[in-house]
Structure formats: C-alpha cells, structure tokens
Amino acid sequence: TKQLKEFNLSSPKNVGPFMAVDTTHNILVRYRCHGPPIRFSTVLSSELRYISNELDGLAGGPNTVVVLSIWSHFSTFPVEVYIRRLRHIRRAVVRLMDRAPGTLVVIRSANLQLLDQEVSLYNSDWFSLQLDATLKAMFKGLNVLMVDAWQMTAAHHLPHALHPPPAIVGNMIDVLLSYICP
Numbered sequence: 001t002k003q004l005k006e007f008n009l010s011s012p013k014n015v016g017p018f019m020a021v022d023t024t025h026n027i028l029v030r031y032r033c034h035g036p037p038i039r040f041s042t043v044l045s046s047e048l049r050y051i052s053n054e055l056d057g058l059a060g061g062p063n064t065v066v067v068l069s070i071w072s073h074f075s076t077f078p079v080e081v082y083i084r085r086l087r088h089i090r091r092a093v094v095r096l097m098d099r100a101p102g103t104l105v106v107i108r109s110a111n112l113q114l115l116d117q118e119v120s121l122y123n124s125d126w127f128s129l130q131l132d133a134t135l136k137a138m139f140k141g142l143n144v145l146m147v148d149a150w151q152m153t154a155a156h157h158l159p160h161a162l163h164p165p166p167a168i169v170g171n172m173i174d175v176l177l178s179y180i181c182p
C-alpha cells in the first residue's frame with residue numbers, strides 16, 4: 001500500500017515547494033526549486049533560494065538524504081556561470097559533511113534532450129556534455145554519489161527528451177534508492 005502522502009501546500013506546478021510524509025516509517029520528503037537562473041513560471045522571491053544557502057540551513061546527519069539537480073537551466077549560459085555556481089554549492093556540501101557526517105548527498109547529472117529545429121538554436125547536447133563533465137569534476141573527491149542521467153538516457157532505447165520518460169525516471173529512482181538502502 002502507498003503510505004507516502006502528499007501534503008498539499010497549494011504550490012505552483014514545477015516550482016513547489018512540495019512536501020510528502022510517511023508517518024508509518026517516519027519519512028519526510030521535501031522538494032524546492034533552485035534559485036536563478038530559472039526557466040519555469042513566476043516564483044515568489046521569498047521562495048527563490050540558492051542551493052548553497054539551503055544546504056547551509058540544513059541540520060543534516062545520517063537520517064538526511066539531499067538530492068541535487070543542477071544543469072538544465074544553465075544550458076543557455078556560458079560555462080563560467082555554471083562553474084561559479086557549482087563552486088558555491090561544493091563549498092556548502094563540504095560544510096554540511098563537516099558538521100553532519102553521514103549526510104547522504106546525491107547529484108543527478110545532465111541528460112540528453114530532443115533537439116528539434118527550434119530547440120537546437122539555443123541548446124546542444126555537445127554543450128550539455130561539457131557542463132556535465134564540469135559537474136562531475138567539481139564534485140570528484142567528495143563523498144557525493146551520482147545518478148548518471150547522461151548514461152541512463154544515452155543507453156536507453158526511448159527517444160531523447162529534456163524531461164526523460166517515466167521508465168527512465170523510474171530507473172533513476174531505483175539507483176537513488178539503492179544508494180539510500182545499499
């Protein structure tokens with residue numbers, strides 16, 4: 001039976017924040033969108049928070065899992081913007097690990113996307129691949145696990161899509177859960 005229940009915070013679609021609880025197993029799941037640059041609908045400035053600041057506000061510990069996804073909305077910016085942002089996040093992750101050892105940090109990498117005539121004017125898998133290499137290099141050597149969405153979308157027979165189809169997302173969740181309960 002499904003014991004995880006969404007708590008309706010009346011948040012806008014895609015933006016959140018979202019929350020779900022499983023009171024039987026004492027699990028709380030929270031989601032929030034990252035700070036600028038954003039490419040979804042309007043976000044209240046009070047909800048627009050940088051990942052590094054959010055990490056600094058976390059107590060953390062062995063019962064905390066943090067999952068980060070930092071790529072897509074940077075794909076129309078020069079790599080320097082991405083590097084600068086990742087450096088702040090990396091430092092916040094190091095601080096989190098120092099004060100709360102045992103916190104599990106998982107990062108979801110970039111994925112391939114459908115590049116039709118219009119999208120290919122401002123997006124490119126070649127550029128995404130460079131951002132992804134940057135992401136993996138930036139967190140190398142830290143105790144951080146990777147959900148390699150790039151490999152998972154490249155290897156799958158389903159067509160490439162910015163938002164991968166449910167079968168691939170399911171695979172990513174399986175990898176994530178195998179990290180949480182090895």
Ligand SMILES: *[C@@H]1O[C@H](CO)[C@@H](O)[C@H](O)[C@H]1NC(C)=O
Pocket residue numbers: 008009010
């Ligand atoms: C959440 O509540 C709002 C009203 O506060 C409602 O409009 C919306 O449909 C609800 N969402 C879900 C998923 O039940």
